[in-house]
Amino acid sequence: MPQTAPSPAILQQAVDDLHDDMIDLLGDFVATASLSGAEQAAADFLEKRLQSMGLDCERIVLDSHLIASSPLFSCPCDPDGGRHNLLARHLPRQRPDGTRGRSVLFNGHLDVVPTGPEALWTTPPFQTRVEGDWLYGRGAGDMKGGIVCALMALQALRRLGLQPAGVVGINAVLDEENTGNGTLATVHALRNSMAKARLSDFDTVIIPEPFAETMMAAQVGVSWLFVTITGRPAHVAYKGQGLNPIEAGMALVDDLKQLEAEWNRPENRHPAFQNVEHPVNFNLGRIEGGEWNSSVPCTCTLGLRLGYYPDADPDTVVEQVSRRLRAKAQALNPALQLEISTRGHRSPGCIYPLDSPAMQTLAMAHRSVHGRDPEHLACTATTDGRHFSLLTDIPVTNYGPVARNIHGIDESVSLASLRRVTRTFAQFIIDWCGVEDAEEKSPLLNRDQK
Ligand SMILES: [Zn+2]
The missing domain is CATH 3.40.630.10 (Zn peptidases)
Structure with a gap:
């Protein structure tokens, strides 16, 4: 009643x-x-x-x-x-x-x-x-x-x-x-x-x-990306013969920060996020790699979180970011090998x-x-x-x-x-x-x- x-x-x-x-x-x-x-x-x-x-x-x-x-x-x-x-x-x-x-x-x-x-x-x-x-x-x-x-x-x-x-x-x-x-x-x-x-x-x-x-x-979209970089291990005394995947990973993350800055520019913002100061956040949440302080490491895996606007398709974002990572790796050294996989969030905004x-x-x-x-x-x-x-x-x-x-x-x-x-x-x-x-x-x- x-x-x-x-x-x-x-x-x-x-x-x-x-x-x-x-x-x-x-x-x-x-x-x-x-x-x-x-x-x-x-x-x-x-x-x-x-x-x-x-x-x-x-x-x-x-x-x-x-x-x-x-x-x-x-x-x-x-x-x-x-x-x-x-x-x-x-x-x-x-x-x-x-x-x-x-x-x-x-x-x-x-x-x-x-x-x-x-x-x-x-x-x-x-x-x-x-x-x-x-x-x-x-x-x-x-x-x-x-x-x-x-x-x-x-x-x-x-x-x-x-x-x-x-x-x-x-x-x-x-x-x-x-x-x-x-x-x-x-x-x-x-x-x-x-x-x-x-x-x-x-x-x-x-x-x-x-x-x-x-x-x-x-709310923004979020996708997780795992990037495994394989370089060339070597004795650090002959560093020039090696190819350091951890250092390469740092350069890749730096490059992604430029993309993040681009998406955050006011003219590129989704209308719903016009008044949000930094709506898109990329995060390097995990990094694994290396075996020993005096060896150029074999591999490095980056665990990344990408943010993007509600009108973006998660698969397209991952494709775009993957293309950019591969291009940057190629520019750093064509011998670097990249393996990109997704696991965890694939969550459109x-x-x-x-x-x-x-x-x-x-x-x-x-x-x-x-x-x-x-x-x-x-x-x-x-x-x-x-x-x-x-x-x-x-x-x-x-x-x-x-x-x-x-x-x-x-x-x-x-x-x-x-x-x-x-x-x-x-x-x-x-x-x-x-x-x-x-x-x-x-x-x-x-x-x-x-
Ligand atoms: Zn919660």
Whole structure:
């Protein structure tokens, strides 16, 4: 039965009352390490929590063969290994007339990026620490905090004796940081009736990535490239007889920086990135090579990340960059051998129209919390939003908390921001899905019931 919505002040109180629960939940979630390729402990952790809240949980297993023909498939970095996404759904009451409120899917990734040397962290990366307004740990911001906000929004409504009158899904996916194949697997399964849930169950998608409570309007494309250079080894005493592939690799990267600068020039920018200072980033993320300090090395492998605009095709970008690398190597020394391969991200960019009723409702919810409109972000990274934007007609954007040092040392997320995002999500659910009396099947999770 439709219910009168709580006032923003009452909603705020309900969210504030959950502050300690939120810290406990996020702390335990972050402490459950889940590097890309090894996310299952975090999936199990979340499954237990969501089941205890009475949500309908199902596992969607990653099977690369099923999605390999998708235009958004990326060559995996890890074996599928039976890994699965966790899709949980709050199901509203059955009404006699068969109607129900509109629905939303919160889609977040479980995997976190490598921590770097633990010694650089103030406290170990998977040992959660709260200091002032910040909760520290790898994944606190990117993006376990955002997933917790979605969960806490349901909890806050429950505290008020309410539940969403439409389906609210929480899809926790694997492998976002390397490929995005986790979300692709869910979209495929839901579209092809391979799961209990259906893609048509969801009227809109929100990805709570930590972009400081902005609404994402566009994101760049990202592709990974591996370049193996073979030179000619020699005793360093006779260096002239050798051909150093590591030094050649440095020259190749220097040359790519010119291309990066060219794409970043204001006249070459995509309109959505006109006001972004340096939208296209090329990164030399890994370098491997050499055997011994006094030998000219045999080989060098560069691990590169390329960024590009939403109107560029990933394969064309890789072709263009490969041509340039080969030409430069040829110019350096025709005896250099280059082997170029792709693995990991092959992720086109996309535009997120923000004028749909769902996106306007999200902006309105933000306004009710902040008293002003949300800023729109043209993002210089990729997110799983592209799967919904490019493969479905479901309105989607990213909207999540304020975080610091994501992918860096001492990553942290703002607790005040987590509470604001939780309020925004709860308000969005009220305005978009509607609310009804809470059912008994979903007991309130509190600190004593953990
Ligand atoms: Zn992320």
